Amino acid sequence: MSGERLIYLPLGGAGEIGMNAYVYGWGAPGEERLILVDLGVAFPDMESTPGVDLILPDITWLKERADRLEAVFVTHAHEDHIGGVAHTHEALGAPVYARAFTANLARRKMAELGLPEDSVRTVSAWPEQVDAGPFKVSFLPISHSIPESAALVIDTPAGRLIHTGDFKLDETPLVGEPFDPELWAEVSAGGVRALICDSTNVFSPLPGRSEQSVGPAIETLVAEATGMVVATTFASNVARLKTLAEAGQRAGRSIVLLGRAMRRMVEAAAETGVLTDFPSVISPEDAQDIPRDNLMLLVTGSQGERRAASAQLARGKYNGLELKEGDLFLFSSKTIPGNEKGVIRIINALSEKGVDVVDDSAGAYHVSGHANRPDLEQMHGIVRPQMLIPMHGEHRHLREHARLAEAGGMQSAVVVNGMMMDLTGNAPAVAEYIETGRTYLDGTVQIGALDGVVRDRIRMALNGHVIVTLILDEEDELLGDPWCETMGLPETGSSRAALIEVLEADLSQFLGRANPKTLRDDDSLEEALRRIVRQTAQGEIGKKPEVTVVISRLS
Amino acid sequence: MSGERLIYLPLGGAGEIGMNAYVYGWGAPGEERLILVDLGVAFPDMESTPGVDLILPDITWLKERADRLEAVFVTHAHEDHIGGVAHTHEALGAPVYARAFTANLARRKMAELGLPEDSVRTVSAWPEQVDAGPFKVSFLPISHSIPESAALVIDTPAGRLIHTGDFKLDETPLVGEPFDPELWAEVSAGGVRALICDSTNVFSPLPGRSEQSVGPAIETLVAEATGMVVATTFASNVARLKTLAEAGQRAGRSIVLLGRAMRRMVEAAAETGVLTDFPSVISPEDAQDIPRDNLMLLVTGSQGERRAASAQLARGKYNGLELKEGDLFLFSSKTIPGNEKGVIRIINALSEKGVDVVDDSAGAYHVSGHANRPDLEQMHGIVRPQMLIPMHGEHRHLREHARLAEAGGMQSAVVVNGMMMDLTGNAPAVAEYIETGRTYLDGTVQIGALDGVVRDRIRMALNGHVIVTLILDEEDELLGDPWCETMGLPETGSSRAALIEVLEADLSQFLGRANPKTLRDDDSLEEALRRIVRQTAQGEIGKKPEVTVVISRLS
Secondary structure, eight states: OTTOEEEEEEEESEEBSSOOEEEEEEESTTOOEEEEEOOOOBOOOTTTSTTOOEEEEOOHHHHTTGGGEEEEEOOOOSHHHHTTTTTTHHHHOOOEEEOHHHHHHHHHHHHHTTOOGGGEEEOOBTTOOEEETTEEEEEEEOBOSSTTOEEEEEEETTEEEEEOOSOBOOSOOSSSOOOOHHHHHHHHTTOOSEEEEEOTBTTOOSOOOOGGGGHHHHHHHHHHOOSOEEEEOOTTOHHHHHHHHHHHHHTTOEEEEESHHHHHHHHHHHHTTSOOSOOOEEOHHHHTTSOGGGEEEEESOTTOOTTSHHHHHHHSOBTTBOOOTTOEEEEOSOOOTTOHHHHHHHHHHHHHTTOEEEOGGGSSSOOOSSOBHHHHHHHHHHHOOSEEEEESEEHHHHHHHHHHHHHTTOEEOOOOTTEEEEOSSSSOEEEEEOOOOEEEEETTEEEETTSSHHHHHHHHHHHOEEEEEEEEOTTSOEEEEEEEEEESSOSBOTTSSBHHHHHHHHHHHHHHHOOHHHHHOHHHHHHHHHHHHHHHHHHHHSOOOEEEEEEEEOO | OTTOEEEEEEEESEEBSSOOEEEEEEESTTOOEEEEEOOOOBOOOTTTSTTOOEEEEOOHHHHTTGGGEEEEEOOOOSHHHHTTTTTTHHHHOOOEEEOHHHHHHHHHHHHHTTOOGGGEEEOOBTTOOEEETTEEEEEEEOBOSSTTOEEEEEEETTEEEEEOOSOBOOSOOSSSOOOOHHHHHHHHTTOOSEEEEEOTTTTOOSOOOOGGGGHHHHHHHHHHOOSOEEEEOOTTOHHHHHHHHHHHHHTTOEEEEESHHHHHHHHHHHHTTSOOSOOOEEOHHHHTTSOGGGEEEEESOTTOOTTSHHHHHHHSOBTTBOOOTTOEEEEOSOOOTTOHHHHHHHHHHHHHTTOEEEOGGGSSSOOOSSOOHHHHHHHHHHHOOSEEEEESEEHHHHHHHHHHHHHTTOEEOOOOTTEEEEOSSSSOEEEEEOOOOEEEEETTEEEETTSSHHHHHHHHHHHOEEEEEEEEOTTSOEEEEEEEEEESSOSBOTTSSBHHHHHHHHHHHHHHHOOHHHHHOHHHHHHHHHHHHHHHHHHHHSOOOEEEEEEEEOO
């Protein structure tokens, strides 16, 4: 076996929150047989990725080695772990393994893209093992904010690895298996070469709270409400949906689910037997016949998404339902950084309707799905790995987690996307740096983050766009006048004349005096016209727009 | 005096945080003499206002009545209260009154735009009064997070009003006057018709903390630091700057101020005598000769602004100074909603350099400048007004503040921008609804929020832009082929051919079959070509771009 090695290579999720994708390999350098753990997405924003639909990790490296890829394992069904599985399936070709609930959702994704659902294979929890080349992989249950999350126990010729996926230590998660420290100790008893471990909450100093702990506060709030009650949370948090629905039921309210994602999650949970005895729900149509103080709506849009049910309800009638003075709206969620403005917009729109909004600012109505600092220490202590590789987190989280591990006597390293680590020795060692990055799903096309497409969109948004057209005849002489159109620019500037006319006048003046050589050469003509437009605009309106020059030659 | 009335009309700041502008008037309806309190700005973002430089309240109503405007009073020098004073000065014409520190900064703004500095008049604190038509106005000192904040005591024929401006109840503010409850009680003793009162922190349940309270934690942190220390806070929080600088000085460090805004604030505070015994500062050049562990930098950019000093330092060398492993970076500030991503970007960039970042997540290194809920109640109790008008806050804040006031036995109302209230009676009553909104300073031009300029920019950013040009001869026949250019779109789509070529082919096909009538009419031709481009693009790349059609006719 000499000369073979065990490698770990994050392609996404290490150095950021979201977009998880981790490669493991075993074999001679350059010939390793590979598996991929998770293939998630991140979400675009107007500031850096306008118009983009989804952000995926750039898995070019893996695509080029698809013949060496044995399998894809998905730890759980959050979009930042499962969201890219279908989009990349044709390029990778490997089968996808997951537990039943996760597999159910993965199959829906395959079906949406017209891909074969049998590419997704359902695996039972530990001790069932999947053979994947040199690896044997098991799904070890762990609590998180979605049903059937699993860590992966990856047995390799160099020993056992445990990849936690996202997790918390919850012994009363309400839906799905409680965290079982004894099982984890037993799995770890024979020695663990490396624990590759969730880092997102390493800066949270207090032990995490159980999903069960929010129940009483929610029940009291709903019991005391007088008008209609609406609650939003992450659609995938099926346990929370159950808590909310049961609180509604106990208060004599009929439950309505609004939003496609929420109905899909509850459906998948019911189909796979994860969710039992969920209160019966009624349709929005049937809700019309029920007094509003006997209704409770569970709705999507906890992050203020403009098209989700919460935003629609904040704006007006949605599915025949409308909020009124005295109704209650509960955010049973936290706001993910970057989404604050959208959430605040909804809260104020609800305030204008006279709706009372309750959020988690006092910490009563939401708990995190991730392990806090003391929980991480507890996990380190149960597994007692030789190496601790911080996984899933921004640089600051990975760095802090590595420090924590080192303080606990473990070998550790800050490993970010693109760092291929050799885990064969006593400590993690850098084997190679791989080029990684992001690709964008834009409409139906995948584009590279560095293709310039999004850069041009941002520039148009910041600077506006001027289009100059001119026609030159067979003798390279100007036919008529140059013509300008603008988009995203004010109509008039400092001279009080129309911006377009000022631009056209300056362009005409230049063209009237331009030497024939300039007029013959598209590139230099274009450059000169662009320069004039930008200068004139700077003088008129104080900004330099993007310029497209279209030269038509009659020849 | 019968038939005359006292009016209050917010044009900005009521229904939002930022962009404060409040009109008061006295006189017969439609003939009131007016004063304006504050004229602030809000800041643009990529999501709703790409390319915009500043957001100002739409003061069209006031401009049209500029002949009735007696004066502008500025409560303090935060940008959301003072930022629009110079930009609107020519349109309004009225003199601007402020206390010395605020006036100093207002004059700088006038000078930057080439406006006369003597339009700004310095007023001493209460009991000095300014006569402004039917009003007598005094600046009553109140603590806030900037020197010389003042409430306005507005004496009117209908009695006394107090407009708090932004405030907190701080009896040890370190710089400027402590809050003086006895003075406030004395001023209120004769009865106050209405207290128009800051609402931003009404949801904060605990009493606010004094500026002084952060001193010990900052001093300990700086004393224990080993490498270079960098701290950022709001540039205008001169008291905090002093606390930080003194902590540095006590730890034997030389102080460097980085960032124009910070140097300007310290300068203005020193010039006006507000700031005495600030530790001496050295230039970035002189800092080169000092060991890094004897340096402390105070820098702009607490909100993650890309061009501020903190972001520059996170990226690399700035003014010859560079952060290294083991240095300390302190955010002595809170992150304003919407700025989280920028701040996190800096923290991660610093983490990559090995810099230890400390922020206020544990509440030790920053205090708010606004009155929390119990402080508001205390203020209500001191002033005991007949009416309480919640001012400065989003709808949710105003609504909650009005509830609080009503629970305390005061008349109140939720008054948002554009609601002209008659305060002459026993309770606030709506007199009229005025059209208000926002205007954008865009480069050097002021544009209306509804002009469509920014909407077009957002559309180009989301959808990309296609430019179609075609030439028609004297007989309305196509000369050559139609021509497409794209910006912000991928080069190829589902057919694997160049997007531009697919578009041009479909356009040519249409034009080849188009009936002569269509070719003669620019509008219908343009509409048809636009539709084809959008349809074809939808099929090729899954999105419908913005389309500009340029038709040139040789005639």
